[in-house]
Amino acid sequence: MDSKKNILEVEGIQKAYGKNEVLKDISFTMQRGELAGIVGENGAGKSTLLKILVGLLKPNSGRIHLDGTFGYCPQELLVFETLNVQENFLYFANAYGLYSKKDRSLWKENSNYLMKKFKFHQYEEVLVSNLSGGTKQKLNFSLSILHFPDILILDEPYSGFDWETYLNFWDFSKEQKDKGKSLLIVSHFVYDKQKFDKIYKLKNGVLECA
Amino acid sequence: MTIKELYRNRIAIILLLLIPTLFYALIVLTTSDRIIAFKLASISEETFVQVSEESESLIFIGLAVVGLLTSFVALNLMQKNFDVNRRLIICGFHSSEIILSKLIVLVGVIFLIGLYAALMLLLFFSPEYLLGVLLGFVLGGYVYGCYGLLIGSIFKHELEGILFIVLLANIDAGWLQNPNYYAEAQSKIIIRYLPAFHPSQISIISGFTDYSFAVSFILSITYGAVFLIAALIIFGKRTRTKK
Structure with a gap:
């Protein structure tokens, strides 16, 4: 294993809630420019694993080494419903540190690109609470990529996408992959298996190659 | 952004102004203007004042309503969007930046409601x-606003938070701190240690x-x-990332 090329190294992650062991000795690595998928049934522990990877949950044991910036798209909709699309973009851009004077031109460029790519222009001033479910999901995803991170960690990212957004999502993913960025996608099902470099299956808390 | 969110909740803003008005109206309609005498508890056990019952009740209810409203606003500020705020923290914000933004909004709300009620x-x-009355209202809002922040940081669900606020604010600011009641109370020591006593x-x-109120202010x-x-x-612990 060439650790220099690895952007993510996960070693021996174990997580239990009381006596219920959700994750058992999970280990895997991801290289730069790699697109990996994790599939599993409901309650298999996929979201728990992702929450551990991004720091929302603490594992009982194990080690994670992330070499770069990450973006995280949660399964549930975590956006400000009483703000509009543009304001959500700005709020998260501030959190990523993109709205400093130094990076403002880069942020404008990124923002315009995403607005165009995912067709947000017509919704810029619309309150999120007034958007359709699919558009909210698109915003949920877009907020995780505002800073064009080195690795994207996505939990059921395309559930609720319409066909055009689904195609745009894969188009964006390919662009990022070609630039050496990595993507880890968790889903109940993986369609378009040929798009993935690796697919893992999480079953009974054990991660195995699918 | 937090101010924008609150500003867009027009019904809540109307209620924040309407509720003190209704409370005052009820006092004026139901209380007589007979002269009553009561003890100024924080000055000494011998200091009595004689005032109109209506005026005394208006000040008492003014402080109670400021305390109640600010504690609910604080609870809402803490609980609303808790998970989205956690997402912002993993994106790079520090939990202190998030809570500071809420605190700034809360201070603004306390001043506005306090000023309006005064x-x-x-x-x-x-x-x-009048400025001293306003200061008491603002401090009542501050103490109960901070109580609301604390309850909001402990409980994830709204109902528990509301019940905890109602439990204390109603009994304390809405009942026991009425000087009329206090004068005849059996265990005054309990009332003196409740949050609304000094404001x-x-x-x-x-x-x-x-009279000077320096000690009560501090x-x-x-x-x-x-x-x-x-x-x-508590908020820092609940939102801390686990890396």
Whole structure:
């Protein structure tokens, strides 16, 4: 294993809630420019694993080494419903540190690109609470990529996408992959298996190659 | 952004102004203007004042309503969007930046409601020292606002938070701190240690006398600070990333 090329190294992650062991000795690595998928049934522990990877949950044991910036798209909709699309973009851009004077031109460029790519222009001033479910999901995803991170960690990212957004999502993913960025996608099902470099299956808390 | 969110909730803003008006109206409609005598508890056991029952009730209810409203606003600020705020923290914000933004909004709300409630008193009578009454209202809002932040940082669900606020604010600010009740109370020591005691003493002292309220001012600030520090610690722990 060439650790220099690895952007993510996960070693021996174990997580239990009381006596219920959700994750058992999970280990895997991801290289730069790699697109990996994790599939599993409901309650298999996929979201728990992702929450551990991004720091929302603490594992009982194990080690994670992330070499770069990450973006995280949660399964549930975590956006400000009483703000509009543009304001959500700005709020998260501030959190990523993109709205400093130094990076403002880069942020404008990124923002315009995403607005165009995912067709947000017509919704810029619309309150999120007034958007359709699919558009909210698109915003949920877009907020995780505002800073064009080195690795994207996505939990059921395309559930609720319409066909055009689904195609745009894969188009964006390919662009990022070609630039050496990595993507880890968790889903109940993986369609378009040929798009993935690796697919893992999480079953009974054990991660195995699918 | 937090201010924008609150500003867009027009019904809540209307209610924040309507509720004090209704409380005052109820007092004016139901209380007589007979002269009553009561003890100024924070000055000494022998210091009595004689005032109109209506004026005394107006100051008491003014402080109670400011305390109640700010504690609910604080609870809402803490609980609403909790998970989205956690997402912002993993994106790069520090939990102190998030809570500071809420605190700034809360301070603004406390001043606005306190000022509105104090100025409305002028429609019914002229307090001896209006700025002192306003200070008492603002400190009542501050102490109960910080209590709301603490409850909001402990409980994830709205119902538990509301019940905890109602439990304390109703009994304390809405009942026991009425000087009329306090004068005849059996265990005064309990009332003196409740959060609204010192702010209400500041308002009552300023409303009818020119006595100093320096001790009550310091103790009000301290009481609120204890709630605030506890809220900061708990919120920080709950939103901390696990890396």
